[in-house]
Amino acid sequence: MLTDITVSFAPHISKKHSTRSVMLDVIIGLAPAMIAAVIFFRLYAITLVATCVISCMATEGICNLIRKKPNTLDDLSAVITGIILAFSIPPAFPLWAAIVGSVFSIAIGKMVFGGLGANIFNPAMVGRAFLTASFGMMMATWTVPGTIDPNMPQIAASENAVDVRTQASPLAYSKNAQKAQYGARELNESVGDIFLGNVGGCLGETSALALLIGGIYLLIRKTISFHIPVAVLLSTFIFSGIAYLINSDYYASPLYHLSSGGLFIGAFFIATDPVTAPLTRRGMWLFGFGVGTITMLVRIFGSFPEGMMYSILLMNAVTPLIDRMFKRVPAGGLPSAR
Amino acid sequence: MDNNSQSSIGLYKNTFLAGLWNENPVFRLMLGMCPTLAVTGAVKPAFTMGCCVIFVLICSNIVVSLMRNLLKPHLRIMMFTLTIATFVTIADLILKAFLPDMSDALGPYVPLIIVNCIIICRAEACASKNGMFISIIDAIGMGLGFTLTLCVLASIRELLATGAIFEVQILSLKESGGWFVPLAAFSMPIGAFVTLGLMLGLINLVSKKRS
Amino acid sequence: MQDKIKYFLKQSWLLIAASFFFGLLIAVTNASLKERIDYNLNVYKYNKAAKVVLPxxxxxxxxxxxxxxxxxxxxxxxxxxxxxxxxxxxxxxxxxxxxxxxxxxxxxxxxxxxxxxxxxxxxxxxxxxxxxxxxxxxxxxxxxxxxxxxxxxxxxxxxxxxxxxxxxxxxxxxxxxxxxxxxxxxxxxxxxxxxxxxxxxxxx
Known part of the structure; x- marks a missing residue:
């Protein structure tokens, strides 16, 4: 049973961290974003997160029953998958579709590989990719936050999102500015709102501030190491900075790109998933740099406004290669070098 | 004499059934993955592809088994490919002439039957070693196994992607007042890989239970 | 030299004969279906699309x-x-x-x-x-x-x-x-x- 996670090649130093305590830390780290989501999207946040978490846990439980494996629900990883999936879909997303995404996340993204520790891709991102491929329209319908639109319905009971006021997400605006080759300067004025999260966007991704607080908590607790988040943010900053310097009419400022979309949740909570990220320090730098670079490539050259999900999934796929590339040299050198 | 004919019937039966289950080209031999993944988006093209493969398989098995004693070992693969390419070209022309819409939908995948491993595998493993009659039975068994597999995968994918099977609406769509919202992902490559993977797992599970 | 040619023919006569035969087979099929295929390519699809646009x-x-x-x-x-x-x-x-x-x-x-x-x-x-x-x-x-x-x-x-x-x-x-x-x-x-x-x- 995978109660202890192995995070590196030998030699190992044992710590008191168990999977459960690590996951608990991540949940605490996600709490500020949850609070922000409730402030901006009211009950939508609660119903969506609850739906995703419950269906993720149920799927994991059922899969374990079918495979006749011991119950793994108490390691809390299914809860995190549920929360992250809920955070990365639009607030007024139909609940049945959220259940479909959760089931796909856990069943196809995790359990078919053999459960926690054996999955190649981040389960929540697998589910989100499936939802994007299946329900492209619904995945791009952003609700106006309740802090801006006082008429926002209080409960997300309605089957479809027709009665909710919607708007484009900040990244859709910046994509339009790129396409129109005009208007990026005006966008930069809204960076403050975007940083706070007072804009349309995915449920838990809008507030960069709340995610930053959670991320710093994880860093202080040493649940995650700083390499991946710093590499992601730095490479995004550099690439958007280059684009901004080339033409500030077409491209939004680096700060705009940093605080919008799934960058912070991706950098702190998704890319740092110990199962699907590289194990060595140099590997982490490369991984983070890859995630940030691909995200910016999609944002600037791609047809989608946001590329965080694809970049994380792509880098997940090359993680085994990165690990092999930066294999730590054991004491005494490699056998061939001796 | 009687005993002999009985055992040959048993041989024919086993040869035929092998293609359907024990040596199913897709699920057990993992051959012909390209059409399996590419044309199973809907049942109609999958079925047409299956029929083309049956036609090519039977023809090439007949020809190969007829000339099996004349084959030079180092030139045999060339002969197989030549034979297969001929019949695939004929199948392609027939499709273009009589089913133009289907020919469009299958696009390059019909000419690609030439490099479909099932056919060359059967030529090598069966037709070049056995008589014509048993080669034909083998071709029919393998071809049917392939067609059935494709149709099973395609019906799952078509049902989930459009709510229909063989273009007959089975689940009532939400946009026309029903309840089913199509999962478009299943008409894409991801749907092909996921469906095939899960089916393979299921088949392995069943055969493990049986043995 | 002659031995070489003999050897070559001995090895490959089937391949050469089969190439001719199969070539002939394809040619016959193509000749008999060409009219239909051309019709499908040029007229059938055109008319099918045109009928939808302008019945x-x-x-x-x-x-x-x-x-x-x-x-x-x-x-x-x-x-x-x-x-x-x-x-x-x-x-x-x-x-x-x-x-x-x-x-x-x-x-x-x-x-x-x-x-x-x-x-x-x-x-x-x-x-x-x-x-x-x-x-x-x-x-x-x-x-x-x-x-x-x-x-x-x-x-x-x-x-x-x-x-x-x-x-x-x-x-x-x-x-x-x-x-x-x-x-x-x-x-x-x-x-x-x-x-x-x-x-x-x-x-x-």
Whole structure:
């Protein structure tokens, strides 16, 4: 049973961290974003997160029953998958579709590989990719936050999102500015709102501030190491900075790109998933740099406004290669070098 | 004499059934993955592809088994490919002439039957070693196994992607007042890989239970 | 030398004989089916697409062969313009084939415009293997109907808007901007150039 996670090649130093305590830390780290989501999207946040978490846990439980494996629900990883999936879909997303995404996340993204520790891709991102491929329209319908639109319905009971006021997400605006080759300067004025999260966007991704607080908590607790988040943010900053310097009419400022979309949740909570990220320090730098670079490539050259999900999934796929590339040299050198 | 004919019937039966289950080209031999993944988006093209493969398989098995004693070992693969390419070209022309819409939908995948491993595998493993009659039975068994597999995968994918099977609406769509919202992902490559993977797992599970 | 030739023939006579035989087989099949295949390629698909766009049309008379059009990518393409007539012989409009690069492969559309080249009557899809549910939506009314009766040429693509308003603003298919853009570009390139050459020939 995978109660202890192995995070590196030998030699190992044992710590008191168990999977459960690590996951608990991540949940605490996600709490500020949850609070922000409730402030901006009211009950939508609660119903969506609850739906995703419950269906993720149920799927994991059922899969374990079918495979006749011991119950793994108490390691809390299914809860995190549920929360992250809920955070990365639009607030007024139909609940049945959220259940479909959760089931796909856990069943196809995790359990078919053999459960926690054996999955190649981040389960929540697998589910989100499936939802994007299946329900492209619904995945791009952003609700106006309740802090801006006082008429926002209080409960997300309605089957479809027709009665909710919607708007484009900040990244859709910046994509339009790129396409129109005009208007990026005006966008930069809204960076403050975007940083706070007072804009349309995915449920838990809008507030960069709340995610930053959670991320710093994880860093202080040493649940995650700083390499991946710093590499992601730095490479995004550099690439958007280059684009901004080339033409500030077409491209939004680096700060705009940093605080919008799934960058912070991706950098702190998704890319740092110990199962699907590289194990060595140099590997982490490369991984983070890859995630940030691909995200910016999609944002600037791609047809989608946001590329965080694809970049994380792509880098997940090359993680085994990165690990092999930066294999730590054991004491005494490699056998061939001796 | 009687005993002999009985055992040959048993041989024919086993040869035929092998293609359907024990040596199913897709699920057990993992051959012909390209059409399996590419044309199973809907049942109609999958079925047409299956029929083309049956036609090519039977023809090439007949020809190969007829000339099996004349084959030079180092030139045999060339002969197989030549034979297969001929019949695939004929199948392609027939499709273009009589089913133009289907020919469009299958696009390059019909000419690609030439490099479909099932056919060359059967030529090598069966037709070049056995008589014509048993080669034909083998071709029919393998071809049917392939067609059935494709149709099973395609019906799952078509049902989930459009709510229909063989273009007959089975689940009532939400946009026309029903309840089913199509999962478009299943008409894409991801749907092909996921469906095939899960089916393979299921088949392995069943055969493990049986043995 | 002779030994070598003998050896060569001994080894390969079957291959050579089979090549001839199979070549013959394909040639016979091709010869017997060629007429049908050509018909399918040129007439069947054309009529099928045209019937959807303009059901009243009874016949398509070829009026101008090899009209050359320069596409946005600088490629030189030729198309032939046909006159659509109804059963009484009245001219209904002009039909010609457009071609452009879509997301997956080329996209080939049959365009029918009215007699004066002022408004579009509509378009039909001759060849497209775009992704189902995305680019493939160009086959379906929601996108297609935006062109019915719209001013011919000078289309603009926008991401959002009202699809029911018939004007030169075309609302793109969600998630299939490349295909939508390809269709719009195709029309913008073909319609004015064909019109110009038709005027030069004095046909309109």
């Amino acid at each position: 009243e049309a009874d016949n398509f008379e070829e009026v101008a062969e090899s009209v050359s059009v320069k596409t946005n990518s600088g490629k030189e393409l030729t198309t032939s313009v046909k006159k659509a007539v109804d059963s009484d012989g009245n001219a209904l409009g002009w039909a010609f084939i457009c071609e452009g690069k879509g997301f997956a492969d080329k996209v080939q559309l049959l365009v029918i415009v009215d007699n004066d080249f002022e408004r579009m009557i509509g378009y039909g899809v001759l060849y497209s293997i775009e992704t189902v549910k995305y680019g493939d939506e160009i086959r379906f009314p929601e996108f297609m109907n935006q062109f019915k009766g719209a001013p011919a040429g000078g289309f603009q693509l926008s991401k959002t808007g009202d699809k029911t308003i018939i004007d030169s603003e075309i609302v793109a298919i969600t998630g299939a901007t490349i295909t939508s853009q390809a269709v719009v570009d195709m029309f913008n390139a073909f319609i004015p150039q064909v019109k110009e050459q038709m005027q030069e020939k004095g046909l309109i």
